[in-house]
Amino acid sequence: MNSRPLRVTVVGAGPAGIFTAAALTDQDAVPVEVHVLDRLPTPFGLVRHGVAPDHTAIRDLRKSLQRVLERDAVRFTGNVEVGSDISLAELQASTHAVVLTYGAARDRSLGIPGEQLPGSIPATDLVSWYCGHPGTDPSAVEALLSGATSAVVVGVGNVALDVVRILAKGPGELESTDMPQHVLQALAGSRLRDIHLVGRRSPARATFTTKELRELGELPGVGVRVDPRDLELDPVEAAAAEANKVAGRNLAILREWSERPRTETARTVHLHFWSRPREVLGTDRVSGLVLERTAPDGEGGVALTGEDRTIPAQLLIRSVGYRSVPLAGLPFDAGAHVVPNHRGRVVDDGVPLAGHYVAGWLKRGPSGVIGTNKMDALETVGAVLEDVPQLLGREVGHDLAQQLAERGLVTTDMRAWRRIDDHEVGLGASRGRLRTTVHDWEELLSIAGGRPDALP
Ligand SMILES: Cc1cc2nc3c(=O)[nH]c(=O)nc-3n(C[C@H](O)[C@H](O)[C@H](O)COP(=O)(O)OP(=O)(O)OC[C@H]3O[C@@H](n4cnc5c(N)ncnc54)[C@H](O)[C@@H]3O)c2cc1C
Incomplete structure (x- = not known):
């Protein structure tokens, strides 16, 4: 050679x-x-x-x-x-x-009206901010966070869970991280009370891992809510959950959360499945997200139902993939x-x-x-x-x-x-x-x- x-x-x-x-x-x-x-x-x-x-x-x-x-x-x-x-x-x-x-x-987009309104940001921006990426403008993210009492995170992968968890945690729990000081301060001053996680498909298709999901339910002072209706699966979805060990374990956790008695907590994480983001509401900044209910199409995908509801929110974080x-x-x-x-x-x-x-x-x-x-x-x-x-x-x-x-x-x-x-x-x-x-x-x-x- x-x-x-x-x-x-x-x-x-x-x-x-x-x-x-x-x-x-x-x-x-x-x-x-x-x-x-x-x-x-x-x-x-x-x-x-x-x-x-x-x-x-x-x-x-x-x-x-x-x-x-x-x-x-x-x-x-x-x-x-x-x-x-x-x-x-x-x-x-x-x-x-x-x-x-x-x-x-780079982030992928949702492709829905209102997505570019101030207050709607890709998860890449929030993650870069809390990790201290030198290419981020901290003041932009901090201005959005300071005005928000309700946030929606769209996506059902581990990055979405990271974002929800970091937003939900109290300052005492973040002190032991290596976050920049200004990030710690901004999160300590956050007035967020409700954080919603939204997925278009069945909970059996979510890509997050069990360890990361379980962590959400163990945060002090944070309630977790899941609508039992979201966990009803047709035979195709039930078989998907049966075939995938991670999905099966995730469902068991979600079921346990859906049965928890509701108590008053400083912050609440709401998990929504079968919910397709349809439109971001707001004139000069985000004020809410319209979700359309989806239903199983019997082939592992989803069909639209025409049933809409709105989640009021001042912050929308899109975590639907990287490119x-x-x-x-x-x-x-x-x-x-x-x-x-x-x-x-x-x-x-x-x-x-x-x-x-x-x-x-x-x-x-x-x-x-x-x-x-x-x-x-x-x-x-x-x-x-x-x-x-x-x-x-x-x-x-x-x-x-x-x-x-x-x-x-x-x-x-x-x-x-x-x-x-x-x-x-x-x-x-x-x-x-x-x-x-x-x-x-x-x-x-x-x-x-x-x-x-x-x-x-
Ligand atoms: C938010 C988030 C959380 C994650 N958490 C976990 C986790 O907890 N556990 C886990 O196992 N995996 C996690 N992952 C996945 C893991 O980070 C990836 O698998 C891994 O980083 C991919 O490695 P990479 O080298 O391909 O890309 P990257 O890690 O992105 O590295 C690419 C590098 O290229 C540099 N670069 C970009 N453009 C140029 C250019 N033009 N010239 C020179 N340099 C350039 C960038 O600065 C960067 O340093 C996470 C991913 C994300 C996005």
Whole structure:
């Protein structure tokens, strides 16, 4: 085997990108140099800016991800956006292979009237806000939250449950998270009393997992209400619940909640199934959501019934999925919102595009847990390693790090990340917390000591 190292650039330092770097450097048949880029000054993707702050054990996964980025053969450069700071074609010119793992950060829309009214936001905005994503404007979310006593979250996946739980929790329970201080304050001042979760289909089709669902019913001072009528299933839905263990367990929890005696609580979470959002009401901002009752169509889908009702709400959070965006020079499936690929090799009209690979949510869409990206990255790295003879046969230009430095870009590296990490831990300690996330982009760069040359 050739001793010249295979240079691989990974675009995106989320789980998929880091698992790609791990798989490339776990093997020793092919010497490799891996350069992981991210548009943010910090690594870890949705592990830092998506996973709910109160799920501390999962957020702690970043420690093992960090160890990968600290390997000798791996280099991390943050604050570099591929597509604007450097093009894919330029990356290709300086590297044997590019693995694209830039995720699926955009929301999908409901496609109903009134959806764009102030007060209606995608879950991505709320999640980014409470996780301290530096691309968010905190004041916009905080203004909406401060005026709301009732919120509706549309969607029945784990992200929707995260959002409901974070909005329902009291400040005492959030203190132990790493949320930015201003987020903690805004949530402490929230006047929300009712939080509604809305799903179009049967409860047997909800995609949330049981552990996350159960958590909702265990929050101090929070009542949970489910209409028993929503839990009546026709034979097709009952069979679906029977066939899917998670759905069966979820239904058992929902049934128990539907039978709980109603008591007065500071906040109440209402779960609604068989309810299709039809229209967002409001003139200058959201005032309610019209829901149309659905019914089983006997084939696992739903039929409309024409029976409408309105939930008054000043805040509407749409959690109906994520999608990827195209990148110049990269084939894109605009229907499925993924990069067309065969086992991780990017394909254009079915033909592999030499030197281009994809992993993670950009490859398979926004599904699965963090660990799913590990197997996914392994498959992609398998394809890269099979292609080594062809990849090394191409001459590549000068070092990417040097190229970035020559552009005068302010970048970050792992030393910079450690400075941010130490700073956040210190900031937390000064307030009796374990960590306080810094959300401001410029502040992150200044803590990082970001400078035109990030070469170690
Ligand atoms: C709100 C939310 C909560 C979740 N909670 C959990 C959970 O509790 N447990 C669990 O197992 N899974 C959870 N997941 C799923 C998990 O986060 C994903 O499976 C995983 O993050 C996908 O990895 P990825 O690397 O494909 O994408 P991402 O994690 O999104 O990483 C993509 C990276 O690419 C970077 N990037 C984007 N564009 C560019 C560009 N042009 N140039 C350079 N870099 C770029 C981004 O900044 C980001 O760092 C959650 C997901 C969401 C959305």
